[in-house]
Amino acid sequence: MPLQVIPVRWLEQVCRIIATGDLRLIQRTKDFSKEFQKGFPNDSEGEVEDAFLDFLESENPVGCPVTMDYPTGDTWEFFFLFKGRKTYGKIMLREGGRKVLLFSAHPPEKKRLRCEL
Numbered sequence: 001m002p003l004q005v006i007p008v009r010w011l012e013q014v015c016r017i018i019a020t021g022d023l024r025l026i027q028r029t030k031d032f033s034k035e036f037q038k039g040f041p042n043d044s045e046g047e048v049e050d051a052f053l054d055f056l057e058s059e060n061p062v063g064c065p066v067t068m069d070y071p072t073g074d075t076w077e078f079f080f081l082f083k084g085r086k087t088y089g090k091i092m093l094r095e096g097g098r099k100v101l102l103f104s105a106h107p108p109e110k111k112r113l114r115c116e117l
Contacts, residue, residue, distance in 0.1 A: 001115045003062040006076050013097040015056050018049050028102045039106035040082065048082055048105045052089060055080035064115035066090065073101065077113050 017025050028045065036045055055061055055078065063078030073094030080089050082105065090103035 001064075003064065003113065003116060006056070006061050006063050006078070010074055010076065010093055011056050011061065014091055014093055014100055015053055017093075017098075017100045018053055018056075021046075021049070025099050026102065027099060032102050032104060035104065035106040039087075043083065045105075048087075051080060051082040051087070052091070052102075052105070055089070064113040066114070068092070071101065075103070077104070079108065079113070 020026075026049070033045060036043075036048065040048075061078065061080075063076045066075040066077050068075055071092070071094060073092040075090065075092040077088070077090040080087055086108060087105055088108040089105050092101040092103060093099075094101055
């Protein structure tokens with residue numbers, strides 16, 4: 001399956017939440033923090049949110065939908081640029097579109113996303 005255009009509704013909701021900067025609405029997994037710091041040791045996690053927004057608000061951003069058993073939500077993975085470097089990202093929209101869970105923002109471990117295989 002090829003990359004897919006990320007749905008506008010998902011993009012709008014995720015961007016709205018990330019733009020608030022409200023840490024009660026923007027959650028991160030422990031792995032998110034660990035992998036981000038390993039890949040970008042001189043940068044802060046807050047900086048990546050602007051890069052997420054740049055990508056998600058670009059014209060026709062593409063990625064792969066991700067099915068997860070837990071937690072529940074609508075999840076997409078994608079490649080984006082962070083400080084000029086190709087970066088793997090994965091974000092879940094959850095709780096009826098009221099919160100986001102940031103799973104990943106780190107240098108890619110694979111050349112392709114799962115739907116490109």
